[in-house]
Amino acid sequence: MSIEEDFVFPVYIYDEVLDRIKYFSNNSEKEIFGYLIGNILKWNDKNYIIIEDQLYIENAVHSNRFSTSQIKGKAGEYEKTFKELKRKRKNDNLRIVGWWHSHPDFGCFLSPTDLHTQEYFFPESYQVALVIDPIRDEFKFFTLDKTSEKKYKAVSNAIILSKR
Numbered sequence: 001m002s003i004e005e006d007f008v009f010p011v012y013i014y015d016e017v018l019d020r021i022k023y024f025s026n027n028s029e030k031e032i033f034g035y036l037i038g039n040i041l042k043w044n045d046k047n048y049i050i051i052e053d054q055l056y057i058e059n060a061v062h063s064n065r066f067s068t069s070q071i072k073g074k075a076g077e078y079e080k081t082f083k084e085l086k087r088k089r090k091n092d093n094l095r096i097v098g099w100w101h102s103h104p105d106f107g108c109f110l111s112p113t114d115l116h117t118q119e120y121f122f123p124e125s126y127q128v129a130l131v132i133d134p135i136r137d138e139f140k141f142f143t144l145d146k147t148s149e150k151k152y153k154a155v156s157n158a159i160i161l162s163k164r
């Protein structure tokens with residue numbers, strides 16, 4: 001396999017966004033989730049993303065008991081908030097580039113429910129799932145991978161940017 005075929009796009013994320021997600025996760029014993037907001041960038045026909053903000057979906061808990069239809073209900077609520085965010089940041093190109101959720105003390109991976117959520121709501125090649133374990137102090141980005149047995153893979157390069 002050539003380097004080009006093996007290319008896994010890097011994920012860029014601002015430290016303040018990551019800190020915010022860590023903050024929410026640290027303050028909840030439940031598995032909480034939110035959306036990752038950012039821009040899509042291009043290099044040699046490959047898309048990669050920069051995560052500039054996040055939307056924490058309050059009172060939503062992502063778990064095996066949390067059904068797809070419940071997320072769908074929440075999606076309507078966030079639509080308005082997302083529009084406000086675009087206005088506030090004066091950036092109409094902002095997209096939902098993925099989602100984040102916490103795994104309190106059970107490590108970073110995608111469960112069958114998580115994989116279903118990714119396939120159903122975030123099927124684009126550039127869309128990622130950020131899983132954060134606040135107890136073990138770990139986080140990982142994942143993307144769909146149809147060729148692998150697990151159907152997903154970890155993103156090898158996550159680059160944390162500082163606005164300072």
Ligand SMILES: [Zn+2]
Pocket residue numbers: 101102103109110111114
């Ligand atoms: Zn999960």
